[in-house]
Structures are given as structure tokens and as C-alpha cells.
Amino acid sequence: MNKVLTLLYSAIFSVFIFANGALANTYQLGPVGGTGGNPFKFQLNAGEKIAGVYVRHGTRIDAIQFLIQDQFGNTRRSQRYGGSGGTESFFGINNNEYLSGIVVNLGTKYGRERVFGLKLAKSIYGKDPLTSKKHSPLYGTTTNIVEKVDGQVYKAVYNIPFNFSEIQGFWGRSADELDALGVIVGEEANSENKQSVVAAVGGQQGFTSGSFAFPGRFCGVDIRHANRIDGLRFKNCNTNGSSNYSSWWGGTGGSLSSFTLQSGEYIKAIKGSVILYNSDVRLSSIQFETNLRTSPTYGVQTSTPFALEIPQGLNLFAxxxxxxxxxNSLKIVTDPQ
Structure with missing residues (x-):
């Protein structure tokens, strides 16, 4: 029980648990934010690292851009994702460091969710990722109350932490500002001390929050769906043969479907898409990938996808x-196997 409470508390309130190591496969996590703008994806090539991050910001995050360093020490700027407004700040990453975490703060402007605030972190190769971490300043805005900014009334900002190993890229949506942001992370192929991953998709809305842990294993999910994902209920199966369900999250509309995992089957990814409905970002479709098969797509797929891919060697814990x-949103917590 202590482990359950500790990990869930960390997922909701703390910001970073880091890891480093030789990178093999990559995994997409996110994005969080709105459906405005155009999709973008930035990913490092072999032999490259992120040597710094340029952030344009004012009240919100206008743009993000990366300083790329190759194996010979040459550097170049990536494409800029977003607009030209705001003031440019730079978060540098030395040769012995790696970009290892972000915190995204969401808010709503003119009925659309956008990235209001961004905080970055870096850690040192070969050292304890927790004690060696260094944070950037907060770029943009963070608040937990409704207030007037730039003459507009904004909804409360929702703070979303991402924890993972070395960041290999970013993806999301942007136009004149940054609308949504997710990450592409590397697998800790040679690490014997893998750390938990925390990542999220969707938006800040929804007046209720719920959490459910899998002290045994994720063994099933019930889905209510039509044009959107109306409701979800998860099942945990323990090693002694007992099982239990989460409460129902969401509404009672739509048709009911179930996806049950077999013995020896485990979740590798939760994917789907989001849609803007009544000024709220909501999950419009969801699909579950396991080591043996892929579920049907529940709901209606849109052109705004999300992905929560679980790195090898980690279990879905909550x-x-x-x-x-x-x-409106999903957040996962993983636990080393």
C-alpha cells in the first residue's frame, strides 16, 4: 500500500524522476494541450543530442526550438515550432548533460487550450539523475486561479509533469503559439535501475479526477464509446487469482465494449486521438496495444493523435x-519490472 500511495502521489504532485543510459528504441508520449495549429514532429538523428532549447514566451509559450549537436561537436538550430512573438530564452545543455524532463502548464485562450508555461530539466550522464538534475526557470505563466491576463479571462492552468529517460525529440501542434506538446524518449537499454515514467495526454478540463493502481497487472478495460470516449473502467488481476475494478470514469453514453487480456499478455501502449468539443479537449478514440495483439479502435479516430508508449522493461502501474x-485526459505511471 505504501508503494501505491507513493507512486500515485509522485504522479500527481512531484515533477521529475530521471534516468539515463544507452538509448536503443524510442517511444512517443503525449501530447497534452489543444487541437489548434498544425501538427509537428522533431526527432534527433543518429549521433545527435539536444544541446539546448530556445523558448519564445510572454504570457504563453509562443515557440520552441532546439540546438542540435552532432558527434563532431558541430551545432545548428532546428526549425522553430510556433510563432515569433514573445521574448527568447535559452536553456543550455553541456556535453556531460542530457535533457531529461519537462513540465507543461495548460490554459485556455479564446476557447482553445494552449501551452501557457514550460519548465525544462537536465541531468548529468553517469550520476544520480535525481541529485544531479537542474531546472530551467519557468517560461510563460503558471497559475491555479482564474485571473485576467492580457485583458482576457483564462481558465485555471493545469500542470502536467513528464518523467523519463533522455529526450530524443518533441511532437505536438503549433501555429502562432504552441498549442500542444509531447516528447519522444529513449529506452534505457543498458540500465539496471530503470526509473518510473509519468506522461499524459489530453487537456485540462473535466471536473472530476480519478486514479487506479495495478498492484497485480492491468488485465482488462471496459469502454463506453460513440463519437467520443464516454467512459472507462479498468480491471486489476492479482497473482492470487483475485481481481478488482476501478470506478467508472466519465459518462454513461455510448455503446459498451470490453477488452480483456490473456494470461501472459501485457500492455505496451495506449493510443488514440482527441477532439475539441464544446470548448473542451476530449478523447475521441482509444486503442490498446499488447505484446500479443491490438484492440479495435473504440470511438472515432480524428487527425489529432496521441500515444502513451511504455518503454521496454517497465510495467503499467497506475x-x-x-x-x-x-x-478529457489520461496519465500513466509505470513501474520497473
Missing amino acids: IISRYGSNI
């Missing part, structure tokens, strides 16, 4: 959600 009549 799921956290924000919801109202539909599911």
Missing part, C-alpha cells in the same frame, strides 16, 4: 484521468 461526461 492510470489517472480527468473527466466529466467524456474522458
Whole structure:
């Protein structure tokens, strides 16, 4: 029970648990934010690292850009994702360091969710990732109250932490500002001390939050769905043969479907898409990938995808959600096997 409470508390309130190591496969996590702008994806090539991050910001995050360093020490700027407004700040990453975490703060402007605030972190190769971490300043805005900014009334900002190993890239949506942001992370192929991963998808809305841990294993999910994901209920199976369910999250609309895992089957990814509905970002479709098969797609797929891919060697330990009549967001917590 202490382990369950500790990991869930960390997922909701703390910011970073880091890891480093030789990188093999990469995994997509996120994005969080809105559906405006155009999709983008930035990913390092072999032999490259992120040597710094340029952030344009004012009240919100206008743009993000990366300083790329190759294996010979040559550097170049990536494409800029977002607009030209705001003031440019730079977060440098030395040769003995790696980009290892972000915190995204979401808010709403003109009925669309956007990235209001961004905080970055770096750690040192070969050292304890927790004690060696260094944080950037907060770029943009963070607040937990409704207030007037730039003459507009904004909804409360939702703070979302991401924890993982070395960041290999970013993906999301942008136009004149940064609308949504997710990460592409590397697998700790040679690490014997893998750290938990925390990552999220969706938006800040939903007046209720729920969390459910899997002290045994994720063994099933019930889905209510039509044009969107109306509701979710998860099942945990223990080694002694007992099982238990989460409460129902979301509403009661749509048709009911179930996806049950077999013995020896485990979740590798939760994927789907989001949609803007009544000024809220909501999950419009969801799909579950295991080591043996892929579930049907529940709901209606849109052109705004999300992915929560679980790195090899990690188990899905807990799921956290924000919801109202539909599911607005999902957050996963993993635990080393």
C-alpha cells in the first residue's frame, strides 16, 4: 500500500524522476494541450543530442526550438515550432548533460487550450539523475486561479509533469503559439535501475479526477464509446487469482465494449486521438496495444493523435484521468519490472 500511495502521489504532485543510459528504441508520449495549429514532429538523428532549447514566451509559450549537436561537436538550430512573438530564452545543455524532463502548464485562450508555461530539466550522464538534475526557470505563466491576463479571462492552468529517460525529440501542434506538446524518449537499454515514467495526454478540463493502481497487472478495460470516449473502467488481476475494478470514469453514453487480456499478455501502449468539443479537449478514440495483439479502435479516430508508449522493461502501474461526461485526459505511471 505504501508503494501505491507513493507512486500515485509522485504522479500527481512531484515533477521529475530521471534516468539515463544507452538509448536503443524510442517511444512517443503525449501530447497534452489543444487541437489548434498544425501538427509537428522533431526527432534527433543518429549521433545527435539536444544541446539546448530556445523558448519564445510572454504570457504563453509562443515557440520552441532546439540546438542540435552532432558527434563532431558541430551545432545548428532546428526549425522553430510556433510563432515569433514573445521574448527568447535559452536553456543550455553541456556535453556531460542530457535533457531529461519537462513540465507543461495548460490554459485556455479564446476557447482553445494552449501551452501557457514550460519548465525544462537536465541531468548529468553517469550520476544520480535525481541529485544531479537542474531546472530551467519557468517560461510563460503558471497559475491555479482564474485571473485576467492580457485583458482576457483564462481558465485555471493545469500542470502536467513528464518523467523519463533522455529526450530524443518533441511532437505536438503549433501555429502562432504552441498549442500542444509531447516528447519522444529513449529506452534505457543498458540500465539496471530503470526509473518510473509519468506522461499524459489530453487537456485540462473535466471536473472530476480519478486514479487506479495495478498492484497485480492491468488485465482488462471496459469502454463506453460513440463519437467520443464516454467512459472507462479498468480491471486489476492479482497473482492470487483475485481481481478488482476501478470506478467508472466519465459518462454513461455510448455503446459498451470490453477488452480483456490473456494470461501472459501485457500492455505496451495506449493510443488514440482527441477532439475539441464544446470548448473542451476530449478523447475521441482509444486503442490498446499488447505484446500479443491490438484492440479495435473504440470511438472515432480524428487527425489529432496521441500515444502513451511504455518503454521496454517497465510495467503499467497506475492510470489517472480527468473527466466529466467524456474522458478529457489520461496519465500513466509505470513501474520497473
